[in-house]
Amino acid sequence: MILVKNGHVIDPVNGINEEMDLFIKNGRISSEFKINEKECEVIDAKGKLVVAGAIDIHAHIAARKINSGRAMRPEEFRRVRQKTGKFRAAVGRTLLTAPAIGYEYVKMGYTTAIEPATPSLYTLHTHEELDSIPIIDKAALPLFGNWHLVFKFIAENDIEKLASFISWVLEKMKGYGVKVVNPGGVEAWMYGSNAHSIDDLVPYYDVSVRDIITGLIKANEMLDLPHSIHIHCNNLGEPGNYETTVDTMKLANGIRNNRRQVLHVTHVQFNAFSGSGWKDMGSGTEEIIKLVNKSDNITIDMGQVIFGHATTMTADGPFQFDLHKLLKNKWINLDVELETGTGVVPLIYRPSSPVHSVMWAIALELGLLVNPDKNVISTDYPNGGPFDRYPYIMTLLLSRKYREKEMERAHKYLQRAANLPSIDIERTLEDIVKMTRSSPARILGMHNKGHLGEGADADVVVYDINPAEFNPDKYREIEKALSSALFTIKGGTVVVKNGKIAGDIWGRTMWVDATLRTTAEIIEPDLEEYFNYYTVNRENYGVEERWMRRAERIEVG
Amino acid sequence: MENVTCTFCGAVCDDLYFDGDEFRTKDFCPLGEAKFSRKKRIEYPTIDGKKVSYEEAVERAAEILHNSKRPLLFGWSSTVNEAIRLGVILAEKVRGIYDQCASVCHAPSVLAMIEEGIASGSLGQIKNRTDLAIFWGCNPVEAHPRHPTRYSVMARGLLTKGRADRKVVVVDVRKTVSALMASHFIQVKPGTDYLVFSAMRALMEGYEDAVPEEVGGVRKEKLIEFVEMIKSAKYITILFGLGIAHTRGHDRNVENVIKLVQLINRYTRCILQPMRGHFNVVGAGEVAAWECGFEWAVDFSRGYPRFAPSEFTGVEALLRKDCDAALIVASDPAAHFPRAAVEQLKRIPVIQIDPFPNMTTLLSKVVIPCAISGIEAEGTAYRMDGVPIRVKKVVESEYWSDEEILEKMLEKVLKLRED
Known part of the structure; x- marks a missing residue:
């Protein structure tokens, strides 16, 4: 039992922004008020900020992709974060080892993270890695947007079969939701091509990108999964691509869900470029921001870039090849039979680069202008940069002065090509709590997370920030306080004290079981047929719960 | 028991029959059969x-x-x-x-990967798409006996329906038994793989004049023909073994073939797969x-x-x-x-x-x-292409x-x- 006393609690879900006590019992927030302090571990949080544990909605923290990146980049692991002792050794710069990922997250007050792209064929590997990440809760989203069986069901216009297939895959793979990456484009890459608009057709199956996206949204809503489909749009990283993003968002028109969005568009920064080429590339956020703010069925995350080292890794095979050609840097590609592709290319974001500076500004424009209830902070780790720089992003959003200082470092082309210099808004602490806690929890459909109401997971963070005396001009202090939590409590256990790891526990891996809503019988002949083309036997395909460290099945239906 | 996974070579076949009571096997290759037999x-x-x-x-x-x-x-x-x-x-x-x-x-292959990355794919990409499979410095028939039937040479896939849809080239220093299943065999002199890769890269980019009449014991015309065959294929897979990684040049050989694959991808699609052992x-x-x-x-x-x-x-x-x-x-x-x-x-x-x-x-x-x-303990193993496969406890x-x-x-x- 833990009692967090006198802290300034910000909990937008329950409308709290005031001094109060929090009582933690059996790993949950309790509303009991007769508390014997002698039986509790008491944390005095007078004059400190107390919030729920943060959630990273999109970070490539496990799976074949990041691990190939590790194998290709030993240069990444010269930074020592923690020596071995009571806890594990932790190393890594932008790519971190699995122990380092868990430790670094909780040090900043993050207690949940989502691996957003796992090829099903390789998902057992993904779970093995997730199981090696200490402390945090996690989940994985299997990739659907370039799966031959998805194309087949879309071509047959059979949404019921598609929904059955989705629930079959989630159960087999212990996955949490539906990820879509460059739909159709990655399959086109198998022929050396790509998809450049939502009307492009997929070779062999003759279905359009538009049909794939709307089909997957409809199937996802038919199942009413906790999370909506989670999309990485076509044309990522290409000047002028904001139009494709807007076209994609419009596909959600007319489809509704009372609990949440029906389309989550991820790392939007990379898909919000204007211009016709690199010479006139600029910010294309205006229309996107308008559309997201006026729609109640679309959400986004930022995809901030951080100046410095990064390792790009996506299931977007053709994009990674283009980046390899552009940068002439080393390149990993992994084509996955019948399902998807993958690529990894290292990159440095330089403030001296006009394009990188504009990208940095685009994400901040999204962070400042999109409604915090529909927006989440992310770097698309490790594509935009390391997740341990989230406090930097939060502080940039909180402090105009900090932004101006950072803008001085950036290329002056930014002044012309982005809207950021003219934006005066400073986000409030409550906005930041939304963009890191309540919004990702609602978007993901994790109702016990992102808030501190009764029964919520006891994931609680105490920061050395006094909201009553908050001054955004003291940005160095804010960034430092956000980087290093005074206390992080995960599921009722203190895991961080004064910015140092204090406890080592194992979190849960959440997965969604929607098989009650569907019947696998209707897709049986298709599965039989397509497993002739796999190189793994159908009986050996998938992940069993007993192989996982701490699986949590979430049943819908 | 059906669908048993073999724990001998990097091909990790998972479609085998094994009777644990009598140690009876079906469909195993000789290497796997030896592993799944009663031994001291x-x-x-x-x-x-x-x-x-x-x-x-x-x-x-x-x-x-x-x-x-x-x-x-x-x-x-x-x-x-x-x-x-x-x-x-x-x-x-x-x-x-x-x-x-x-x-x-395969450490030299990993070192090369640190330098250049690697364009690769799962083995099903050979089965389903590959219309040109090139085995270079490896001998699957003897080292990974079921690889050709299950994944690469004879495998029947979605787009490539079988052996008839697929050209197979074997490049080696001698005519191995694997060369017998090839449509083309190219014999290179020992230790000259690096030169041959370089010549192919030059030809690929149109620098024909820079290539001498013979490279590594292969006539220039034959190399031109080979490069044209590659350019006109839709999806190529190059499978390589220690014949490249453990001969003169080591990781530099592998680096050169990775660069060749990067280049091929500017014309058509190509992946590279090391034939891993255990x-x-x-x-x-x-x-x-x-x-x-x-x-x-x-x-x-x-x-x-x-x-x-x-x-x-x-x-x-x-x-x-x-x-x-x-x-x-x-x-x-x-x-x-x-x-x-x-x-x-x-x-x-x-x-x-x-x-x-x-x-x-x-x-x-x-x-x-x-x-x-x-056989007696379960767990997870990664096939040569990294695909995770559960190995089982059957005894x-x-x-x-x-x-x-x-x-x-x-x-x-x-x-x-x-x-």
């Missing part, structure tokens, strides 16, 4: 040749590791990921060296990568991982007499390391965990027999699994550290 086992744990209990052996092993300044923990490619993970953690906690079989096998040598690298950042040759003596292939591989560390104890798991370095390294192994206390007696057993102080992964056994032994050993070591 290490009968019980021993210390200095004397029979002891599992508990005593594990305790003694933990003491040796704990009291050692810098033990070598080597092997791992023939056990499952669950055991490998514990091995990496054990190496970290005893501040030793973690190294695995790749360091004497069934879970990929896992021995992957698990280490996520646990400590590096795949092999990792030293923990400073309390954090460091990678240096010229210093921290098993062979190098033994040659320099850096290690004062060794734990050998699922491997036989005494039979495969250079003589001077084996002599050093003889001087230090060696702990062995293995189902079968081998040369290393003869010089081990503590010998701990274990259940055979894939009951009194032997402890690698995972159980290492778990207990790690517990004991942590206890000794606390004291």
